[in-house]
Amino acid sequence: MTDSTNKNHPRNESYHGVDELLPEMYDILRSKAHLHRMKLGGEITLNTTEVVHEAYEKLVNGKDKPFWNDRAHFLRIAARTMRFILIDYIRTRDRDKRGGKLKDLTLNETSGQHLVAGNESLFSLHEALGKLEAISPRHVAVVECRFFAGYSIEETSEALNISPATVKRDWTLARTWLYKNL
Amino acid sequence: MNPKQWEQFEALYIELHQQPEAQRQSYIVQLKIDDEVKDLLMASLEDTDKSEQFFDSLRGVADDILNEKALEFERPPEKIGAYKIAHKIGRGGFSSVYLATRDNDFSVKILHRGLEGSSALNRFYSERSILASLNHPNIATLYDGGVTDDGRPYLFMEYIDGVHIDQYCAANNLHLEQRLHLFLLICETISYAHRNLVIHRDIKPSNILVDNNGRVKLLDFGIAKLLDNNDIEADLHETRLGTRVMTPMFSSPEQIRSGSITTASDVYQLGLLLYRMLTGGFPYNRNTTNRYDLEQSILNDDPVLPTSQPESEGFIGSRLLRGDLEHIIMMALEKDPSRRYGSVSELADDVKRHLDGHPVKAVKPSLGYRSNRFIRRHKTWAIPTLALIVLLLGSSIGLLYQSHIIKQERDIALALERLSSEEAAKAEELSEYLIELFRVNDPTRGDAQDLTARELLDRGAGSLSNRFPDEPEIQALFGETLGRIYMNIGLFDQSRELLENANEIRKELDDQVALARSHNYLGSMYNMSRNYLLASENFKNGLNLLDTNESVDEELYINLLAGYASSLREGGSPDSAAIFMDRAYSLGNNVYEASDRRMLRLKAEYAFILRGLDRLDEAEEIYREVLLAITVPEVTDSLTAASIMNNLAYLLRLRERYDEAADLYRVSLALHEGIYGNNHPQTIMINNNLANAYNVTGAYDTADSLFLESLSRFHVSGGT
Structure with missing residues (x-):
């Protein structure tokens, strides 16, 4: 009579689950967008942190056979998923531009420019992270948590199971390297 | 660098x-x-200040992009061709429907942003070709289709200014005959679709509109399916996600289980529709916002009889429903597709027979047939449950015997004499209890169809303490057994209540080993329900009990140690976890054969913890031992092997031995493909891992094509 080994714990390491979380996140994003529009008459002010937390509330409280092991695991997957969402969107936009289908943005001109320059920086950040992955995967994870998901030091420490002091140091070192390599 | x-x-x-x-x-x-x-x-x-500033401003950009993305999800184009797009009239998971105007009103359905190039797109085009192939007065007409300036496909359709069919019935106070004629019209329309090889799969009140003139239109063939499609596996998964974004209330049991979907699903949904049109109600537990609970209810609960629905708007009255109509509805709602009406026309014919005053074919199921069905339908675990209960019957008597001996050592003769008579009484009592569990004579159940395994469990749990007020051992044993069954099927709330109760009872008794075992059950349950704090408390208590106890139960002790380690690791103390796992591991080495599955499981667990602590050499060695042991022919457990390979490959990636990692991933991938098929998330994950491994080795072309493959599989499997 042995029950102490948890059968429901697939030992999937790293960040697997992004595939599964992605449609859920899109769905949340879509319904949030809808809500915000209803409330604020067209003004949407979302941030990545809010969406991730919303996802956590919705998905963790729904008993829908989760594919993550615990909160920390969820936070890790969510951070990487957020990176994927943003980069994928930039990619789509760029492709549209190349195809000559550039549409007017509803954003005003200044923030529009901000966005174009930002798009490129974000994309090169993503590419630089690809290189960093081969050097130190942990630092990539820290960047995903701190930057893409906007987690606090404490949340990042929880997600990655490293001390807050290490988070701080990792974040500084990663920033230094990325800034030089962008 | x-x-x-x-x-x-x-x-x-x-x-x-x-x-x-x-x-x-x-x-x-x-x-x-x-x-x-x-x-x-x-x-x-x-550069710290500069880099910090840079990243701060870039974070603003990230939020901007997120907002833009969200906006894109929502915003319709202002015009399509010469048509002005007015307000939104409906929204589904993959598309929204807007009112479009020129000279007349039309409805235009536009795919959501961000889904171009996904399976939703295929579904959209499939709806278009299905609608184009159907030409029926009660199916909304398709006029045109195309692609908007921003690349989203759209469909122009007939605009129907109407209300949902159930609301129409209720608001106009239609009498029974009118409702049945409306329903027959829907049946005829669905039959027409079936004759054209189309299954609707999403029949629900909100997809059937009735306008002021009483004209009925069936809408939304968005997840409809052509019968001759061969790509069954991918397709079923798609449907699952397709219904996921809508209300799951109207899913048929086989849709939830992702079994084969045939016209029988439409029969089921028509049964639900008729139920709704006549009662205004829903036959399953709808007092939940939790999808999982709802699905469990649809899968396991008997539908509430139409006549038992509370009076509400739209309720036609139980007097009219009793008998034939109720039997017709219940037959359409059979959980087993093969027990429903063979076709929509058969269902319609039975309704017509009722209207004409002829006897219907649907019958009230008999009692014997019910219990047969219980075994047949729940074959997979009805038998183990029965076996467990029978086993339990034996073991509890054994245990009672023991404890009585201990208690009454001083007067053995007397005790034995008493025991024999008590034993007999208890055995009889227990068997009566079991028989009662299986008896379907509860008056509140009325004409309920059959006894589900879940119900059996609930009955067992419910009557436990009443039934054995003076038999704490039996209460505890039954509680533990039922609690562990609940645990294994993932119903943690029920499991916790039973296991905690049993634990309380055990504390009053003097068998310390049994108490420790009960803590082990509790710990496992808390681990599984991710309450690691309580899990580790229970494991610790169990360990303490055994530490101060003379009798030795090595296996239990090892399980407690391993469970404790696992709860510590998940709870964020990997170092302590390693210490306890180490103890479990070395004890296991003494107790188990090296090839014992229990030992292999301990090893894999141990390696996992070591890996987390960066003790890669040791972890790798153990993983390899386990792999070697489980891949010998007589122990082959390909699923475990595949997942251990994945873990080992991950470790090798950490050690930058990418080629070896890739080799392992390839084998693991082949195994996963064999077990799960190509489009299962687990398989896609391995494919993706393999791509990652190539990516680092610089085999970018290979990596690229694998990534693309993952992505397309992912799309086939219904992701966006």
């Missing part, structure tokens, strides 16, 4: 910050290291 240099960078950075601030620069200068590392260290001193 390579990982070694990075390590150096990290170490020196720490050291650097132990230097007085003024001396840091000169400290760096005097270091004899690569220029690359030196430059970075310098930058870490000089």
